[in-house]
Amino acid sequence: MNVPITAQQIRAASKGQGKADNVNSVLIALQKYGDDFGLNRLHRLVHFLAQLMHESGYFHFDVEVWGPTPAQERYDIRPDLGNTPEKDGDGRLYLGRGPIQLTGKANYIAFRDWCKKKGYNPPDFVARPELVNTDPWEGLVALYYWSTRNLNRWADQNDIETITKKINGGKNGLADRLECFGRLALVVCGYGVKPDDIRRYQRDKGLAVDGDIGPKTRAALFNDLVARSQAPLDAAVRSAPVIEERPVEKPVVPASVDKEVKQKTNWLSTIFGGGFSLAGLFTWLAGFDRETQLIMIAAAVLSVVVLLVAGRWIVQRFKVIRQEIEA
Numbered sequence: 001m002n003v004p005i006t007a008q009q010i011r012a013a014s015k016g017q018g019k020a021d022n023v024n025s026v027l028i029a030l031q032k033y034g035d036d037f038g039l040n041r042l043h044r045l046v047h048f049l050a051q052l053m054h055e056s057g058y059f060h061f062d063v064e065v066w067g068p069t070p071a072q073e074r075y076d077i078r079p080d081l082g083n084t085p086e087k088d089g090d091g092r093l094y095l096g097r098g099p100i101q102l103t104g105k106a107n108y109i110a111f112r113d114w115c116k117k118k119g120y121n122p123p124d125f126v127a128r129p130e131l132v133n134t135d136p137w138e139g140l141v142a143l144y145y146w147s148t149r150n151l152n153r154w155a156d157q158n159d160i161e162t163i164t165k166k167i168n169g170g171k172n173g174l175a176d177r178l179e180c181f182g183r184l185a186l187v188v189c190g191y192g193v194k195p196d197d198i199r200r201y202q203r204d205k206g207l208a209v210d211g212d213i214g215p216k217t218r219a220a221l222f223n224d225l226v227a228r229s230q231a232p233l234d235a236a237v238r239s240a241p242v243i244e245e246r247p248v249e250k251p252v253v254p255a256s257v258d259k260e261v262k263q264k265t266n267w268l269s270t271i272f273g274g275g276f277s278l279a280g281l282f283t284w285l286a287g288f289d290r291e292t293q294l295i296m297i298a299a300a301v302l303s304v305v306v307l308l309v310a311g312r313w314i315v316q317r318f319k320v321i322r323q324e325i326e327a
Contacts, residue, residue: 001035003027004042005188010049010059013184013193018059022138025062026052026099029139036118037147043225046188047155050180051163052142054173056099062133064096064103075104082106097132098141100167108132111144158222182213185221189228 007023026049030039039045056062066072068091075083075091081104083090096103102111108125111132115122120140123131132141145167146152154162160181164174183193191197195211202209205220213221 001031001040003030003034003045005045005049005184009187010053010184013180013187014053014058015179015183016058016060018056019062022056022059022062022099025135025138026059026142027139029136029143032136033120033140033143037143038152039143039146041226042188042229043158043222044152044155046185046225047158047160047163047181048142048146048151050160050184051167051177052099053180053184054177055101055167059099062097062099062138064101066092066095068092078104080104080106082109094129097129098138100142100145102132102141102145111141114144114148115140158219160218178218179213182218182221185218185225186213189221189224 007020007027010023011018030045034040034045039048053059064072072091072095075081075095076087076089077083077085078091079085081094083094083105090105094103094105094108102108105126108129112122112125115137122137125132125137132138149166151163151166154166160178161171161174164171164177186193186197186201189201191201198213198217199209199211201207201221202211202217205217207216207220
């Protein structure tokens with residue numbers, strides 16, 4: 001396909017100086033195979049490249065940096081990656097390669113078999129894994145990863161968070177991935193990436209002008225990319241809704257109601273306090289004669305009755321308060 005995004009535009013959107021060969025490998029694969037995977041639609045292509053920008057350190061890395069770190073040393077004995085349980089060097093042999101790094105023997109096998117099924121006549125990446133870093137295979141690794149996870153579906157909804165989860169398994173680097181999309185989309189739409197350029201775009205689109213690529217600005221950019229697409233679009237192509245989080249306003253209780261409730265609450269506190277004092281006094285007078293005890297019991301019963309009546313009043317009063325608040 002005729003790739004509608006150039007290496008120059010990718011460099012303009014990048015925050016770091018990547019390697020030209022790494023960018024070109026991706027563009028070569030897109031030119032040869034992009035149509036096969038629906039990446040002839042501009043909004044999908046920007047999402048695809050934005051994720052690669054983050055994953056590859058702005059196209060600086062196409063091979064995993066080997067220390068080895070403790071985690072990399074464990075690659076050698078990880079059967080879940082298709083490596084043998086013995087320390088025989090296959091961890092380093094099948095280290096990460098590509099813009100989205102292919103890691104572990106099992107993944108090299110899966111990529112090779114996928115290429116064969118597509119009729120691409122690949123070399124044997126299991127016997128010679130270093131060939132993954134040759135063209136067109138290096139860029140095709142990213143296309144393989146994108147297509148086998150059906151990421152066009154989420155690109156069509158402008159759902160960067162879900163795309164990130166499908167690639168990363170979590171949301172690591174989400175803020176940078178959001179920024180990569182915004183920056184590349186701005187460049188493709190004919191703008192720069194500096195705050196003044198962002199403000200100019202926001203003014204042109206009637207958005208709040210703050211120089212930040214927030215949710216509404218990303219949604220506007222997505223819609224612009226969709227409008228610029230030269231390929232036919234499905235009805236399912238739409239930006240995910242922009243949801244603004246707003247603080248819930250605390251209901252204001254009328255001053256007269258608030259004053260009355262406080263007065264009654266203080267009165268009830270006195271009653272409760274008195275009840276507890278009477279109970280303590282009753283215990284203290286337990287040794288007195290029967291007549292005194294009966295008087296104290298009568299006083300306690302009277303307190304309970306008063307509290308029950310007061311409780312009913314409280315329920316009624318809260319109903320009134322609610323009605324006044326909702327009015």
